[in-house]
Amino acid sequence: MPSNRPITPSSLSIKDQPWQIHWDKDKCTLCGSCTAVCPVNAINLDVFRKRKVETSLGLNSSSSSVFKVYHGIRQKTDSAYACVGCAMCTQVCPNDAIMPYKSDEAGKLIFHVNRGGQPRRRGGRRNVAGGLLDQIKFIRISMLTDPALDAGRHEFELRTLLGRVLPPEEGIAHFKEKGWIPPVREIYPLLIGSMSFGALSPPMWEGLQMGVAYLNEELNMPVRICTGEGGCPPRLLRSRFLQYVILQIASGYFGWDEIIHAIPDMKVDPCAIEIKYGQGAKPGDGGLLMWYKVNKLIAAIRGVPAGVSLPSPPTHQTQYSIEESVAKMIQSMSMAWGFRVPVYPKISGTSTALAVLNNLTRNPYAAGLAIDGEDGGTGAAYDVSMNSMGHPIASNLRDCYLDLAAQGKQNEIPLFAGGGIGKTGNLAANAAALIMLGASGVQVGKYIMQAAAGCLGSETDRCNICNIGLCPKGITSQDPRLYRRLNADEVAQRVVDVYLSFDTELKKIVAPLxxxxxxxxxxSDALGINHRDVAERLKIQYVV
Amino acid sequence: MCRLFAMTGDTPISPMVALNALDVMREGHDGSGVGLFLRDLGGPFDDMKNAPILSGIFTKNGIKRLDTFMMNLGFMTKYKISFKLPKNSPQGVPHRDVYLVRAYEYPEEWEGRNFEELGKELMNIRLQLREMGQAEKDMIVFSFWPDVIMIKEIGDPLTVGKYLNLGREDLTARVIMAQGRQNTNYAINLYACHPFFLQGISTMTNGENTAFVPIKEFLKSRDFPGYTGFQSDSEVFTHILHYALKGLGLSIEAYKHIITPLYGTDLETHPDAQLLKQLKQSCRKMIIDGPNCVIGSLPDHSLFMVQDRKKLRPGVVGGHPGQYAFASEICGLDAVIPDRDKSKDFQPMHLDTAIVGPDRQEINICRQTDPLPPLH
Structure with a gap:
């Protein structure tokens, strides 16, 4: 660096970058694939200087060194172009000449990504490796007192219920008197959680829907998928596949003009309506679709102009209290479908979850409660919301279940848990642990993105650029040049793979129990953990 | 595993018959305990069908406390069976002061009460005694109900029977249930021994209910004092049956729909599909799991047997009009009713409830796919 080169407070060296590009001059053919594919332009073709010693062969001339140039790949150090570690360069390199490595120390970039006073926003995950769910063991193994079941050969009834379940006495009384019986759906306990059309690219959305339809219609697995807050494509609203879809309404009401107008044309009722009050990844904050992704199609479905950021308010603007928020909205949505569709709220994990739950138990139209823990993912959020806000799912869910059990209402209001399930790949074990802690089912988003579409995110702040529409895999991009990398049919096939393998693993867990x-x-008698405080908190066994 | 034997006949028989049948099936139990349930009693009890009978085990101090307690309530002893025990108890059988089977006269002020009210009071007294006994460790109370005797003890069934001289003439019954215990999961606690009893309903089980904890949590939250104990995962079978019959007003045919509901096409095409779906959803908390063969006795003197959803435990019903037996194994049945038409033996499968009604004329098979009797 020349001595007169200006140094600003935000001048960083490659060493300060969280991701460092290692490039091998000997292998590189200078084909340019890496620089072309880099979603954030972190690398460019550049000129490097090299010194070469020229050994003299003659007696009278002395050896000398000369300076020459060569061309190669250089990493930018400007924080606006920082490498995100997605490693698409590695993926496209024909000679394996380039790869990003995580810095061996904490990156300095974090202190400088607020240029213009705008704090960092990103998509993805919380970036905290591991989790409590992975530590929970299933300890009650049947062998001799009762024979173990055969996960491969025995029949298993592993469906769950979504909807308000009447207590036995009331159920029989309503049946006899032909009274109103709340709608209840019998569904598969692993749901694809809310990821909006807009947050996801067209092939990703289409692939998920196709996979879900296949699971339902060919494999008899009643899998359900939630739309997220982004409306629903008009043709899907008017197709039979709507029965596999949970429509989400959130504080921006995006897409609901289209949905309401489609009600008279609907061939089937949707599975359910999810009212989003909160989200695990950014509790207390509304949804966010940044302008990069609001193209003509998205704008049309959401009923907004193209090219503007769409931040949903943190709360539903028409409401000012829990009573109104929950009761009025649940009732309105129930009424829209003639009380034939379950309507339930989704909240972010919070220490006030019990207050919400107790309110719901008094509302005969409340069909369930979904709780999204701090490990939930998102397409776009402020860094601080993702990193620091929220409540872990395990104790939140457990408290809610035990509270219902104390009231004798367990499973009458089914609890659905989300947030970090399968974040290290142990999907079935995490799901089973939450179910045994009291969840009627679990919602997953990130796992599906990773397993079905190859999302590159990990818990190391890798990639995480879902928010700006530059997803290098085309999962969360609205740019056809990017999303054509993703094939909807292949996504569908992966969704089916995921569910079939999950089903086998879930049986491999419950059969020995x-x-x-x-x-x-x-x-809960099946669960154990080698941490006394956790065991006590969750009321499971302490095992060492 | 445990072994079960139950019998219903027009003529009262001795409980030793049932204990002999358990002995024949002894390969299936380890002789760690025995439980007996006698109903529709013969002998001296035949003439006092309405008198509540208290069954239990007491220390000398416990008996004193019992007498004071019952006297204060106004109960007078009407009849009792005195067990004269040999000085030394056989190996594996603990020494007890008093095995109690005592029939009472209701207090005078109870006259005019209907049976439902009486039933509630009797249950409350039994629970109170149980609590008192647990506090001082001087009483164990099995049942307090008219026309019902229960005896439970640790040890080999036949040995215990001989030790207590259960072959005596004044102890006979037309309905008998007996369980030979394989003690596996729990420390031997007589409250964890089958059969279990609640307000005229009794069941015993061979198996293990792996859905015990969620079911227990549900029953506990019913706010019904009789749903207590839970020393054994099988106790909830009695509670669920009680809840279905008395709480929900259902019939025995619906019991299996609660503990192991139908699903898939069987449910969709069932004539009562709507009701059954409603039951399945509302009663999901009572769905049992694991291998279980349940035999039970109802207040109308019916006996029944149901199996778990996979039929993982053995169970057979056979006999002839006037006398039927339910056993874990055919050899148990052979030991007691050898002269029956064996071709008519029935082994209930995963959808069946086998019921021998109070008339003891036939085995009624109720398949879960059959229509249910109308709700009333």
Whole structure:
């Protein structure tokens, strides 16, 4: 660096970058694939200087060194172009000549990504490796007192219920008197959580929908998918596939003009309506679709102008109290479909979840409660919301279940848990643990993005640029040049793969526990953990 | 595993018959305990069908406390069976002061009460005694109900029977249930021994209910004092049956729909599909799991047997009009009713409830796919 080169407070060296590009001159053919594919232009073709010693062969001339140039790949150090570690360069390089490495120390970039006073926003995940769910073990193994079941050969009834379940006495009374019985859906306990059309690219959305339809219609697995807050394509609203879809309404009401107008044309009712009050990744903040992704199609479906950022308000603007927020909205949505569709709220994990739950237990139209823990992912959020806000799912869910059990209302208001399930790949084990802690089912988003579409995110702040529409895999991009990398049919196939393997693994967990006749909701005697405080908090066994 | 034997006949028989049948099936139990349930009693009890009978085990101090307690309530002893025990108890059988089977006269001020009110009071007294006994460790109370005797003890069934001289003439019954215990999961606690009893309903089980904890949590939250104990995962079978019959007003045919509901095409095409779906959803908290063969006795003197959803435990019903037996194994049945038409033996499968009604004329098979009797 020349001595007169200006140094600003935000001048960083490559060493200060969280991701450092290692490039091998000997392998590189200068084909340019890496620089072309880099979503954030972190690398460019540049000129380097090299010194070469020229050995004299003659007696009278002396050896000398000369300076020459060569061309190669240089990493930018400007924070606006910082490498995000996605490693698409590695993926496209024909000679494996380039790869980003995580810095061996904490990056300095974090202190400088607020240029213009705008704090960092990103998509993805919380970037905290590991989690409590992975530490929970299933300790009640049937062998001799009751024979173990055969996960491969025995029949298993592992469906769950979404909807307000009447207590037995009331259920029979309503049946006899032909009274109103709240709608209840029998569904698969692993739901694809809310990821909006807009947050996801067209092939990703289409692939998920196709996979779900295949699971339902060909494999008899009643899998459900939630739309997220972004409306629903008009043709899907008017197709039979709508029955596999949970429509989400959130504080921006995006897409609901289209949905309401489609009601008279609907061939089937949607599975359910999810009212989003909160999200695990950014509790207390509304949805966010940044302008990069609001193209003509998205704008049309959402009923907004193109090219503007769409931040949903943190709360539903028409409401000012929990009573109104929950009761009025649930009732309005129920009424829209003639009380034939379950309507339930989704909240972010919070220490006030019990207050919400207790309010719901008094509302006969409330069909459930979805709680999204701090490990939930998102397409776009402020860094600080993702990193620091929220409540872990395990104790939040457990408190809610035990509260319902104390009231004798467990499973009458089914609890659905989300946030970090399968974040290290242990999808079935995490899901089963939450179910045995009291969840009627679990919602997953990130796992599906990774397993079905190859999302590059990991818990190391890798990639995480879903928010600006530059997803190098085309999963969360609205740019056809990017999303054509993703094939909807292949996504669908992966969705089916994921569900079939999950189903086998879930059976491999419940079979040794001697459970097959019903989903083991609240079977806490099967759970153990080698941490006394956690065991006590979750009321499970302490095992060492 | 445990072994079960139950019998219903027009003529009262001795409980030793049932214990002999358990002995024949002894390969299936380890002789760690025995439980007996006698109903529709013969002998001296035949003439006092309405008198509540208290069954239990007491220390000397416990008996004193019992007498004071019952006297204060106004109960007078009407009849009792005195067990004269040999000085030394056999190996594996603990020494007890008093095995109690005592029939009472209701207090005078209870006259005119209907049976439902009486039933509630009797249950409350039993629970109160149980609590008192647990506090001082001087009483164990099994049942307090008219026309019902229960005896439970640790040890080999036949040995215990001989030790207590259960072959005596004044102890006979037309309905008998007996369980030979394989003690596996729990420390031997007589409250964890089958059969279990609640307000005229009794069941015993061979198996293990792996859905015990969620079911227990549900029953506990019913706010019904009789749903208590839970020393055994099988106790909830009695509670669920009680809840179905008395709480929900359902019939025995619906019991299996609660503990192991139908699903798939069987449910969709069932004539009562709507009701059954409603039951399945509302009663999901009572779905049992694991291998279980349940035998139970109802207040109308019916006996029944149901199996778990996969039929993982053995169970057979056979006999002839006037006398039927339910056993874990055919050898148990052979030991007691050898002269029956064996071709008519029935082994209930995963959808069946086998019921021998109070008339003891036939085995009624109720398949879950059959229509249910109308709700009333």
């Amino acid at each position: 001697g459970r097959s006749t019903s989903l083991p909701i609240g079977m």
